[in-house]
Amino acid sequence: MNFDSYTDQGVEAAAELVNQLTPGFDRGKPRPLPFEPDGREQLAAQAEAEIWGVGSEMSVQDAEAFFALASRLRTVFEAAAADDSDLAATTVNTLLQDYHAAPQLARHDGETWHLHFQSQEKEAGRARARGATCATALAIVIGSHGLRRMGICQAERCDRVYIDTSRNGSRHFCSASCLSRQKVAAFRARRSRAALSGLTVADQSARDLPSGRG
Ligand SMILES: [Zn+2]
Ligand SMILES: [Zn+2]
Known part of the structure; x- marks a missing residue:
């Protein structure tokens, strides 16, 4: 399933921003945020560049605005995972x-009229413009599909978020890596349960033997 391409970009950007700029667990490993301003500026600039394909050095204020945005976006994914549509x-x-956010229909470069997810402020700070885009896209997705297309990874030691674009809405994990980690964990759990019950059977038959003979 696909939302239209602008919505797709906006919600994927929101998920990616949460995954890169909020602390927690990432595919089995702790993911702390840097503490030093330098590290934070770098991480925020790198996230913006990876997600939107453009980016440059960032002031500490811009960087902190991105972290604040990511944390507020995370609340939306957490509410979705908890099925709390009001929140x-x-x-x-x-x-x-x-x-x-001030979405506007725009037409340019020979395209048909389409929705631009911009901020009202012409000179909006970088995080504000990105925030307007992410919020508009999330509003469209929640307004037309409810919460079932957003979630938090269900694998052990992972709390990264995802947008579910699968046809039947069957996604549970942030990544292929978490899907396979979870399969391995489920296999081990089954095997150890089997081993445990095997032991019990063996113990029982050992105990039963004498009485069986007697
Ligand atoms: Zn356009
Ligand atoms: Zn995961």
Whole structure:
């Protein structure tokens, strides 16, 4: 399933921003955030460049604005995972307001009219413009598909978020790596249960033997 391409970009950007700029666990490993301003500026600039394909050095204020945005976006994914539609919707509404989202139909480069997810402020800071884009895309997805297309990875030691674009909405993991980690964990759990019950059977038959003979 696909949302339209602008919505796709916006919600994928939101998920990616959460995954890169909020602390927690990432595919089995702790993911702390850097503490030093230098490290934080670098990480935020790198995230913006990876997600939007453009980016340059970032001031500490811009960087902190990106971390704040990521943490607020995370609330939306957590609300979705907890099936709390009121919290998800009110958080998105607050984001739309705070980031002055002002979607506009635009036409350029021979394309048909399409929605631009911009901020009202012409000179919006970098995080504000990105925030307006992410909030608008999330609003469209939640408004038309509810919460079932957003989630938090269900693998052990992972809390990265995802957008579910699978046809039947069957996604549970952030990545192929978490899917296979979880398969291995499930296999081990089955094997150890089998081993445990095998032992019990053996123990029992050993205990039963004398009485069986007697
Ligand atoms: Zn355009
Ligand atoms: Zn994961």
